[in-house]
Amino acid sequence: MSNIASAFKNGKAFIPFITCGDPDLETTGKLVREMAANGADLIELGIPFSDPTAEGPVIQAANIRALSGGVTTDKIFDFVAELRRDVKIPLVFMTYANVVFSYDAERFMARCCETGVGGIILPDLPFEEKDEFSAICKQYGVDLISLIAPTSADRIAMIAKEAEGFIYIVSSLGVTGVRSQITTDISSIVKVIRENTDVPCAVGFGISNPEQAAKMSQYADGVIVGSAIVKQVAEYGREAAAPVGEFTAKMKAAIV
Amino acid sequence: MSQSKGRFGVHGGQYIPETLMNAVIELEKEYEHYKNDPDFVRELDDLLKKYAGRPSLLYYAEKLTNTLGGAKIYLKREDLNHTGSHKINNVLGQALLAKKMGKTRLIAETGAGQHGVATATAAALLGMECVVFMGEEDTKRQALNVYRMRLLGATVIPVTSGTATLKDAVSEAMREWTSRIDDTHYCLGSVMGPHPFPTIVRDFQSVISKEAREQILEYEGRLPDAVIACVGGGSNAIGSFYNFIGDESVRLIGCEAAGRGIDTFETAATVNTGRLGIFHGMKSYFCQDEYGQIAPVYSISAGLDYPGVGPEHAYLHDIGRAEYVPITDDEAVDAFEFLSRTEGIIPAIESAHAVAYAMKLAPTMDKDKIIIVTISGRGDKDCAAIARYRGEDIYE
Numbered sequence: 001m002s003n004i005a006s007a008f009k010n011g012k013a014f015i016p017f018i019t020c021g022d023p024d025l026e027t028t029g030k031l032v033r034e035m036a037a038n039g040a041d042l043i044e045l046g047i048p049f050s051d052p053t054a055e056g057p058v059i060q061a062a063n064i065r066a067l068s069g070g071v072t073t074d075k076i077f078d079f080v081a082e083l084r085r086d087v088k089i090p091l092v093f094m095t096y097a098n099v100v101f102s103y104d105a106e107r108f109m110a111r112c113c114e115t116g117v118g119g120i121i122l123p124d125l126p127f128e129e130k131d132e133f134s135a136i137c138k139q140y141g142v143d144l145i146s147l148i149a150p151t152s153a154d155r156i157a158m159i160a161k162e163a164e165g166f167i168y169i170v171s172s173l174g175v176t177g178v179r180s181q182i183t184t185d186i187s188s189i190v191k192v193i194r195e196n197t198d199v200p201c202a203v204g205f206g207i208s209n210p211e212q213a214a215k216m217s218q219y220a221d222g223v224i225v226g227s228a229i230v231k232q233v234a235e236y237g238r239e240a241a242a243p244v245g246e247f248t249a250k251m252k253a254a255i256v
Numbered sequence: 257m258s259q260s261k262g263r264f265g266v267h268g269g270q271y272i273p274e275t276l277m278n279a280v281i282e283l284e285k286e287y288e289h290y291k292n293d294p295d296f297v298r299e300l301d302d303l304l305k306k307y308a309g310r311p312s313l314l315y316y317a318e319k320l321t322n323t324l325g326g327a328k329i330y331l332k333r334e335d336l337n338h339t340g341s342h343k344i345n346n347v348l349g350q351a352l353l354a355k356k357m358g359k360t361r362l363i364a365e366t367g368a369g370q371h372g373v374a375t376a377t378a379a380a381l382l383g384m385e386c387v388v389f390m391g392e393e394d395t396k397r398q399a400l401n402v403y404r405m406r407l408l409g410a411t412v413i414p415v416t417s418g419t420a421t422l423k424d425a426v427s428e429a430m431r432e433w434t435s436r437i438d439d440t441h442y443c444l445g446s447v448m449g450p451h452p453f454p455t456i457v458r459d460f461q462s463v464i465s466k467e468a469r470e471q472i473l474e475y476e477g478r479l480p481d482a483v484i485a486c487v488g489g490g491s492n493a494i495g496s497f498y499n500f501i502g503d504e505s506v507r508l509i510g511c512e513a514a515g516r517g518i519d520t521f522e523t524a525a526t527v528n529t530g531r532l533g534i535f536h537g538m539k540s541y542f543c544q545d546e547y548g549q550i551a552p553v554y555s556i557s558a559g560l561d562y563p564g565v566g567p568e569h570a571y572l573h574d575i576g577r578a579e580y581v582p583i584t585d586d587e588a589v590d591a592f593e594f595l596s597r598t599e600g601i602i603p604a605i606e607s608a609h610a611v612a613y614a615m616k617l618a619p620t621m622d623k624d625k626i627i628i629v630t631i632s633g634r635g636d637k638d639c640a641a642i643a644r645y646r647g648e649d650i651y652e
Contacts, residue, residue, distance in 0.1 A: 049548075049549065050418070050549040050550045051418060051423065051424075051427050051535065051550050053273075053427045053430050053431060053536070054273050054431075054434070056431075057417075060417060067549065072547050073547050073548075074547075096534075096548075097271050097534040098533045098534045098535050098542075098544070098548040098550075099547065099548045100548075101532075101533060101534050101548065102531070102533055102544065102546070102547060102548025103547065103548065123273050123274075124271045124272060124273060124534070124537070125271060126270060126271075126272060126273070126274050126277050127274070127277070128259055128260055128261065128269075128270055128277070129260050129269055129270060129271055131260070132260070147273070147274045148274060149273070149274040149275035149277075150275070151274075151275050151276075151277075151278050151279070151437060152274060152277070152278070153278060154278075155274075155277065155278065159274075170273075170274065170275060173275060173434060173435050173436070173437065174275075174431070174434050174435030174436075175431045175434060175435065
């Protein structure tokens, strides 16, 4: 069991995403502290991957900025260990299966455990492939977060039954990125999830403003926002902490 | 409990976003149905014969054989297929399957443009919409094929992300598929990606070795000693190997693009320089760094310029059934010119990698030995690039 559950105890959870090392780890540290101070309940930290096939242009660009800045999985673990001296907020990693596999899954999860990273999201690891990692995750108390998509249909119950930490509901078809409208019937998906598990669920993909966040929080236990924040990091670079903090406060206020 | 599907030893699987899972499950179900459906089989067979021009010739390259002075060399002439390469074998199968599934739109990735051209061709023939993703770098070095695709009614989208080559075209096609699944089939061009693609593409390409095996038995009364094909993702190679896998006496040799050499970073020789990893929906060997970041690979050949290899090849390598050898740009270009002059056959620069290895191997073998080399495509598309390589600027 991880500390993820505590993120859902303070009303609806606001879950921001940033890419580690974009543009450098010092900025990532400032962003995490600022978002935590402004009402984030759980932070998703992206470990950059060279070829992030589930991402739209905004997060793809963040991955490139981070990798060109020289960030590596080892540097990110060292960074999180340092962060943990004063930052208590629940953290999860979001990356791609190859990053974990090439680091050695056991070594990766052991370091998550040491540094207090409670969960991991791997968008290219569907239900059928999760056994390869799930036993190791369990051993180290790291929740392997399941994703449910608008196309999951008859798969929702099966996925929900084995979910841990929280369930990541993908709001829309396609890749990550800001969307003007979300048309998926989230409430029907949540209904099926609820029939099968008590694990909280959060909606992500395309949510960029307080109005959308408020709407999505009516159906789910939390709201995940990535591209809208990463856009600000792209715009303000090393000075992004203040605007991102402000944005976090607005989003959290909209969903409580 | 979850259950991983489509494994070749430890390789393969379905490492894709949840959004696509029902699509690949449906594809597998429909494929399993149609591959045994007599009407489907007849229709596809008809297209292959009457439209694509199969069976392709197995040609005894006597002059090449005599010049090299060793084993007898036969060329499996996939370059003579309609659209000029082996890609049409797979595309006709998948396009017909997609049509039966009620899809109206095909998307595809392409490297050299041969798969894109084949997909655009099938889409035109079957009345389907077609969008092809192609690395921007490749749209420059294969400009003729870009024009062919547009002429055939397809939309070509230049991909600027990453290294702007085949790998990025695959990523972009996958992204497009997650955003539009209902009416769209992703017509993957090689024996890669998530299950069931490696199996479907292999099955459709295995016609190459099915014919070659029958032809060589007819001409020589015996099996060949070696079968040689080039490997990027590996579709023409698996097609050339497949019906010989059970024939232990037949050496199966895949030729990887070594670029400027396997001791440089400018290479795309995955089996020779890569490590086990997970990417583009499959577990297999990939060129990558110690943290699993996919390497920016290089080859003169846009069709072999890919950092991974199909999972069945990775498996054939693991069990020692097939050998994978590196061929450099220089060797491939020499072979491109050599085959053109010796036999009057201009091979695709991809296929020239296979010819290059035959040029090394044949002289070491006795004259009563037999080699089959698959000429996966024709080389017209490469003439301008090879001329540039030799320092001559010509207009395409």
